[in-house]
Amino acid sequence: MSKEINAVYIGRKRTMDYCLVVVTIFNKGENQCTIRARGRSISTAVDVAEITKRKYLSVIEVSDVKIGSEVLEGDHGPKTVSTIDITLKRKSDK
């Protein structure tokens, strides 16, 4: 199984597009996937995690949520934005 972080970066596409990406990652046999977002996309990241878990993949769970800040170069100088990393994991077999 791949040890790479399967990162899904949330941008301006529709929420369901990102849910499909996450579903595809787990259906390929991966056991973990990290949803990453900055600024206003943070709410969408939480939606993607929750909707995927609830509607499409009952075999996954949220294993970790991290928040932080990042400095971006904007048109008017550096700008600090908030970030979120949501790690989803396949539930261990019982």
Add this chain to the structure above:
Amino acid sequence: MSKEINAVYIGRKRTMDYCLVVVTIFNKGENQCTIRARGRSISTAVDVAEITKRKYLSVIEVSDVKIGSEVLEGDHGPKTVSTIDITLKRKSDK
């Protein structure tokens, strides 16, 4: 010290208004505070936690972040929204 959860609910006010609420809670001597938000306010909740920590209160840290879903009664029937709970704690003395 109070054992109650000092919850700050994020709504439509400005980000800085909520930062001030958090600062006030810790300045009153509390050791913990939880920032709660739903839907689009989730990004603001992360901003409040990060800005308060970075700019106003270096003595606090994010101790836990939880995401979840909640069913709300809307005008067009029940609607599921995502939620976030960010717990801030005073750093333990070294």
